[in-house]
Amino acid sequence: MVAAQMKKANPGLTIAIVDASETHIYQPAYTLVGAGAFDMKKTRRPNKDYIPSGVKWIKEMAHEIHPEKNTLVTNANNHFTYDYLVVSPGVLNDLDAIPGLREALDKKVACSNYTDPEETWHQVQHVQSGRAIYTMPGTPIKCGGAPQKAAYLGADHFRRHGKLKNIEVHYISPGGVIFGVPEIRETLEKVIKDYGIHFKTKCAPVRIDALNKTITFKLNGTDEEWNAIKESEPTAQFNDAAKEFTLAFSFLHIVPPQKTPDFIRLNTELANEGGFLDVDIHTLQHKKFNNIFGIGDAAALPTAKTGAAIRKQAPIVLEHINAMIKSNSISEERYNGYSSCPLVTGYGRMVLAEFDYNNKFTPDPKLKNLFITDSAKQLWRLWILKKHILPHLYWNKMMKGEKV
Secondary structure, three states: OHHHHHHHHHHOOEEEEOOOOOOOEEEHHHHHHHHOOOOOHHEEEEEEOOOOOOOOOOOOEEEEEEEEEEEEEEOOEEEEOOOOEEEOOOEEEOOOOOOOHHHHHHHHHHEOOOOOOHHHHHHHHHOOOEEEEOOOOOOOOOOOHHHHHHHHHHHHHHHHHHHHHHHEEEOOOOOOOOOOOOHHHHHHHHHHHHHEEEEEEEEEEEEEEEEOOOEEEEEEEOOHHHHHHHHHOOOOEEEEEOEEEEEEOOOOOOOOOOOOOOOHHHOOEEEOOOOOOOOHHHHEEOOOOEEEEOOOOOOOOOEOOOOOHHHHHHHHHHHHHHHHHHHOOOOOOOOOOEEEEEEEEEOOEEEEEOOOOOEOOOOOOOHHHHOOOOOOOHHHHHHHHHHHHHHHHHHHHHHHHOOO
């Protein structure tokens, strides 16, 4: 998207994309794939179809960045110099960050839309009773709303098939609230109550026992909150000293902790203490190297890591680089932290959370063209937006550098 916008704005630029993948994946649809509402095949298209005309495609992986030399080294040990570098490699699932996680996924004791949404759908259809647990890790993740979307769709499926009365659905999160935007939180709290979901906050998964089908959580909270958990889960096993509790499960949807690729995370010149690209949150310019910019999931930006966020970040970077080419200083454009999370709350229903760094609800005025007056409410039209309109805009507009 950045390359396409740059080439259109300044056709004379020499631009290269370093990307080893032959396939481009529309990951936002994975939530729907995991609920049997989207065809996995339609999430994948050939990468070659989206490399902008006149842009060189280097089919290798970034391996090292030497910012003091303006050099990028690939996994094939090829060295490329640059005047300006846009870093957007995304984040990786860290399957070894939670003991037992990799084994649980390999043995299909657990599932995850982040690794195999088709397996999630398979397991959702076969659970009949017991405890269904949906989790979120303690690290930043791409699309922070996706774990709870999986829980809502799972609960709706169970109810539609007469199984919800026999299945105890849990959504357990390290966050303090279900969602940071007050208008959206109000709606989601009603959704949780409607499904009868057991919602716990400030709890992160720390271990999985695939053999015995149990998962252990650690509370980062007060003694009062710990006592409340003990009262609400009489069948759990408790470790008072560590504030850890273990639950048995019939079904487990686990979201792996996530991290940036090594060429960022292990480079102390580029990364912050958390391993994310250390950029200014408003200019997206690296704090130390002014010819490096970061967008997307790998950038250290305190907002949700979504495609919608990148849609707003890309034009900012374009303006800055064009300004630097002309005057060696960035433009006056600033990123306000805009992101958007399409929160599917059931089959045929969705809430659209649009917000900035201050968690201010900022719905797009263009939604009125779809006769949507309050996107904080569960609406069928928003479901249509998620399932049909957004994929179309992604493939045919965003990826081709057209403004949406």
